[in-house]
Amino acid sequence: MTDICSEDGECREFIVIPPEGDHFDDPIELMRIQDALDERFPTMKFIVSISGPVRYEDFAVVPVLGVAGGADPKPMLRPPAIDLLEDIATCLAQFTAGNRPLLN
Numbered sequence: 001m002t003d004i005c006s007e008d009g010e011c012r013e014f015i016v017i018p019p020e021g022d023h024f025d026d027p028i029e030l031m032r033i034q035d036a037l038d039e040r041f042p043t044m045k046f047i048v049s050i051s052g053p054v055r056y057e058d059f060a061v062v063p064v065l066g067v068a069g070g071a072d073p074k075p076m077l078r079p080p081a082i083d084l085l086e087d088i089a090t091c092l093a094q095f096t097a098g099n100r101p102l103l104n
Contacts, residue, residue, distance in 0.1 A: 009075075009077055009078050010077060010078055010080070011063045011064065011065055011077045011078060011079060011080045012043065012044050012045060012077075013044070013045040013046075013047075013063070013064040014044065014045070014046050014047070014061050014062060014063055014064065014080075014088070015046075015047050015049060015061070015062040015064060016033065016037065016046050016047065016048045016049070016059060016060070016061055016062075016092070017049060017050070017052065017055055017056075017059065017060040017061075017062070018030065018033060018048065018050060018055070018059060018095070019055060019056060019057055019058055019059060019096065020055040020056065020057065024050060024055075024095075025050060029095070030048050030050070032095070033048050033092070033095055034046060034048045036091055036092075036094065036095075037088070037091060037092075040087075040091045041087075041088070041091075058096065059089070059092045059095075059096075061085065061088055061089070061092075063077075063079060063080050064077075065077045065078075065079065
C-alpha cells in the first residue's frame with residue numbers, strides 16, 4: 001500500500017475481492033476489472049486481489065481508511081459515501097453473470 005492520505009480526508013483507496021470461481025482466478029479477467037475501475041474512477045486507487053482466505057458469491061469492496069502502526073500515525077480517513085460505493089458496485093456488475101450491482 002502507498003501513502004493513503006488525502007488532503008480532504010476522504011477515502012480514495014479500495015481493495016476489491018472478486019467473487020469465488022475459476023472465471024475470476026484468470027489474471028486477464030483481473031486486469032480487465034482493474035482497467036475498468038481505473039478508467040471509471042481515475043482519482044481512486046484500486047487493488048484487485050484474489051489473495052486471502054475467503055471469497056464470496058459477489059464482489060467485496062474494502063475501503064482503506066488507515067494504516068496500523070508506524071512511527072507517524074495519521075488520523076483515519078472518512079468512509080466513502082454510499083453513492084460512491086453504489087457507483088463502484090455498478091461498475092463491477094458488468095463482470096458478473098447477472099449484472100446486478102451488489103457488494104458483500
